[in-house]
Amino acid sequence: VCGERFQEVRAECERVFSISKFQGCISAGHDTAEWIDSCVYDECEGLLKSEELPPKCVVAQAYATQCGNQFWEKGDPSPRSSSNVHNWEMEAGCPDEIERFEPILDTGCPQPTLEEELAEDNKINQTTH
Numbered sequence: 618v619c620g621e622r623f624q625e626v627r628a629e630c631e632r633v634f635s636i637s638k639f640q641g642c643i644s645a646g647h648d649t650a651e652w653i654d655s656c657v658y659d660e661c662e663g664l665l666k667s668e669e670l671p672p673k674c675v676v677a678q679a680y681a682t683q684c685g686n687q688f689w690e691k692g693d694p695s696p697r698s699s700s701n702v703h704n705w706e707m708e709a710g711c712p713d714e715i716e717r718f719e720p721i722l723d724t725g726c727p728q729p730t731l732e733e734e735l736a737e738d739n740k741i742n743q744t745t746h
Contacts, residue, residue, distance in 0.1 A: 619661035630656035633677050638705035642684035652680045674711035681705050 619626050633656065634649040643649060659672035670678075687696035706713040 619657070622661070623657070626660045627653070627657050630660065630673055630676075633673050633709045633711075634680065636705065636708040638702050638708055639680070639684065642680070642702065645684070647680070647684050649680070652676060670712060674706070674709065677705070677709050677711060 630653045634653050639647075639649070656673045656676040659676055663672070681702045685702050704713070705711075
């Protein structure tokens with residue numbers, strides 16, 4: 618799928634899913650093999666690509682979300698918890714949550730405050746009655 622870039626892309630996806638923040642996930646039973654394959658496929662095909670978030674980071678974000686949730690394994694008397702994956706983005710080389718939303722905020726139009734909106738609504742109501 619990637620042609621000449623396959624080994625490079627595979628190595629990068631393996632690196633992302635072997636970061637220390639994900640080691641607790643792996644120990645808890647969250648296998649990374651399918652996630653790495655998905656990362657390679659999405660990177661090579663350009664799927665899920667956005668200016669703010671590379672495909673490898675989209676896949677890693679989904680893994681981090683799954684890992685952060687409690688889960689059951691067959692025979693467990695209670696749910697398992699994975700390790701804290703907070704701030705996994707820095708080690709993986711992905712934009713963090715604040716950075717991901719900056720382009721949206723930076724390109725949006727200035728929005729009025731709630732007080733300004735209420736004042737405007739009051740002004741409209743007074744002129745229509």
